[in-house]
Amino acid sequence: MNTNIDIDPTKLFELTASKNEIKKGKTDRYGVIYSADGKKLLHCTKDALKLKQYTIKPGTEIICNSAFACFEYLRKVSFPDGLKAIGDSAFFGCHLREISLPDSVEHISRLAFACITEIKALNIPRSLRFVGDEFVNCDIPSIRCSSPNFIIEDGILYTTDKSELVRALNLEHTHLLKIPESVHTIRDGALSTTRLEEITIPDSVTVIGNGAFSSCLLNKVQLPSKLEQIGEFVFGLCDSLKQISIPEGIKVIPKRSFLYCINLTEVSLPSTLKEIAEGAFYRCAKLQRINLPNGLESIGAHAFGNCKKLTVPNLPRVQIDPTAFAVEPNLDGEAPS
Numbered sequence: 001m002n003t004n005i006d007i008d009p010t011k012l013f014e015l016t017a018s019k020n021e022i023k024k025g026k027t028d029r030y031g032v033i034y035s036a037d038g039k040k041l042l043h044c045t046k047d048a049l050k051l052k053q054y055t056i057k058p059g060t061e062i063i064c065n066s067a068f069a070c071f072e073y074l075r076k077v078s079f080p081d082g083l084k085a086i087g088d089s090a091f092f093g094c095h096l097r098e099i100s101l102p103d104s105v106e107h108i109s110r111l112a113f114a115c116i117t118e119i120k121a122l123n124i125p126r127s128l129r130f131v132g133d134e135f136v137n138c139d140i141p142s143i144r145c146s147s148p149n150f151i152i153e154d155g156i157l158y159t160t161d162k163s164e165l166v167r168a169l170n171l172e173h174t175h176l177l178k179i180p181e182s183v184h185t186i187r188d189g190a191l192s193t194t195r196l197e198e199i200t201i202p203d204s205v206t207v208i209g210n211g212a213f214s215s216c217l218l219n220k221v222q223l224p225s226k227l228e229q230i231g232e233f234v235f236g237l238c239d240s241l242k243q244i245s246i247p248e249g250i251k252v253i254p255k256r257s258f259l260y261c262i263n264l265t266e267v268s269l270p271s272t273l274k275e276i277a278e279g280a281f282y283r284c285a286k287l288q289r290i291n292l293p294n295g296l297e298s299i300g301a302h303a304f305g306n307c308k309k310l311t312v313p314n315l316p317r318v319q320i321d322p323t324a325f326a327v328e329p330n331l332d333g334e335a336p337s
Contacts, residue, residue, distance in 0.1 A: 013062055013107055014040075015064055015065050015085060015087035015088065015109055017033075017067075021035055021036075021040070021042055022042050025043075026038075030047065030048050030054065031044055031045035031046065031047030033045065034057060038057065038060065039059065039060065040060070040063075041060050041062070041063045041064060042064050043064065043067060044068060044071075048068075049073070052075050053074070053075055053076040053078075054074065054077050055078040056078065058080045059080070059082065060080055062087070063086045063087055063090045065089060065090065066087070066088065066090065067087065067090045068091050070092060072093070073095070074091075074094045074095060074096065075096065075097055076098070077091070077096060079105075081104055082102070083101070083105055084104055084105060085106060085108075085109070086105065086108045086112045087109045087112065088111060089109075089112065089114070090112045090113075091113050092113070092114050093114070093116070095117075095118050096113070097119060098119070098120060098121045098122075099116075099119060099123070101123060101124075103146065104125070105127060106127050106128060106129050108128065120142060121143075121144075122142070122143050122144070123144045124144070124146060124157070125146055125147060126146040126147055127147070129147075143169050145157070148160060152169065155168060155171050155174065156168050156169065156171070157169055158180075158183070162180055162182040163182060163183060163184050163185065165179060165183050165185070165191075166190060167189070167190050168194050171195065173195075175195060175196060175197045175217075176197065177198070177199045177200070179201050180202070181204050183204060183205055184207065185207045186205060186208045187209045188210040188211060189210070189212065189214070190209065190212050191212055192211050192212065192213065192214040193216070194217075196213075196216050197219055198219070199221050200222070201221065201222065203225050203226050204224070205224045206226055206227060207227075208231060210234065211231065211233040211236065212234050213234060213235050214234065214236040214237055214238065215236070215237040215238070216238050217240050218235070218241050219241060220242075222245070223244070223245065223246065228250070229250075230246075230254065230257065231254060232255045232256055232277075233257065234257050235257060236256050236257070236258065236260065236261075237260050237261075238258075238261050239263055240263060241264055242265055243264070244258070244266075244268070246267070246273070248272055249270065249272055250270050251273060251274045252277060253275070254277050254280070255277045255278045256279045256280065257277075257280045258280060258281045259281075259282050260282070260283050260284075262283065262285050262286065264281075264284045264287055265288065267290050268291075269292065270293065271293045271294070272295065273295065273296055274296060275297060275298050275300070276296070276298070276299045277303065278300035278301045278303060279301070279305065280304075282302050282303070282304070282307075283305065284307050285307065285309070287309065287310050288309045288310060289313065290310065290312060291313065291314060292316055295316075296318050298319040299321060300321050300324065301321040302324065303321070303324045305325070305326050305327070305328065306326075306327055306328055308327055312325075
């Protein structure tokens with residue numbers, strides 16, 4: 001059983017550096033700012049931007065949000081024993097070659113190590129209890145997991161009982177994936193940015209998280225019959241996806257679920273559907289026809305925006321945002337947020 005991994009980490013760690021903390025903090029000779037008590041690495045000044053390697057001071061327990069984000073020269077960081085938490089996007093887009101975390105680390109926040117394309121090795125520490133989309137757009141050849149809360153099989157991180165698919169860590173050469181029947185939840189961003197072209201999802205899966213398959217090469221996927229919930233942006237930017245059938249039981253197609261699925265031509269909606277949210281099918285340029293269920297209650301802003309070829313043969317009496325089917329003259333404009 002996984003008794004600890006669902007605790008809200010924001011209640012345990014303060015990962016945002018306040019202006020007052022930074023003002024009262026102490027800056028080292030490299031331009032890195034620590035809290036007055038030395039327990040938090042708060043922020044970096046411009047002087048630190050060209051750091052190639054850095055040793056975080058002993059006694060540091062928290063690395064705050066975005067502390068080293070987009071430090072393009074940073075290749076190596078040494079983490080101290082006693083470190084407990086790493087904030088959102090803390091090392092996003094750096095060029096770290098290896099991430100060796102001490103066993104004291106309990107929590108790594110969203111996108112903390114995302115888009116580190118040159119990483120060769122990672123260890124998942126024994127004490128880690130929270131994992132989500134920290135390693136998005138990373139294919140890691142060498143992975144070691146010491147945490148009793150997770151296991152790694154075939155380049156994928158699962159909870160120990162394999163009830164949750166947490167994150168793909170090394171699927172660089174994998175195009176087909178059969179998810180184990182033990183899995184009931186696919187977490188946020190779990191398989192995003194992979195090269196997967198076809199996925200088999202068992203009927204045991206009831207929840208698919210935000211962005212779970214976004215920016216994949218998927219051209220074929222069948223959603224499970226017992227699915228209860230899909231997240232926002234779940235198939236966003238899957239520009240090879242051609243058809244999708246949403247199973248009965250789904251009540252909401254969330255925001256940006258199929259955003260920029262430019263080759264999507266066929267969509268089947270369930271009779272249970274109540275809401276199509278903002279930007280759900282925005283700029284699905286090849287979508288020509290869709291049948292809306294009679295029980296549908298609302299269609300959000302830009303839900304079918306810039307679907308230039310779309311016809312809707314049966315438009316039920318529903319609440320429709322004025323921009324739901326709008327075709328904008330400037331197709332290079334920003335997508336709905």
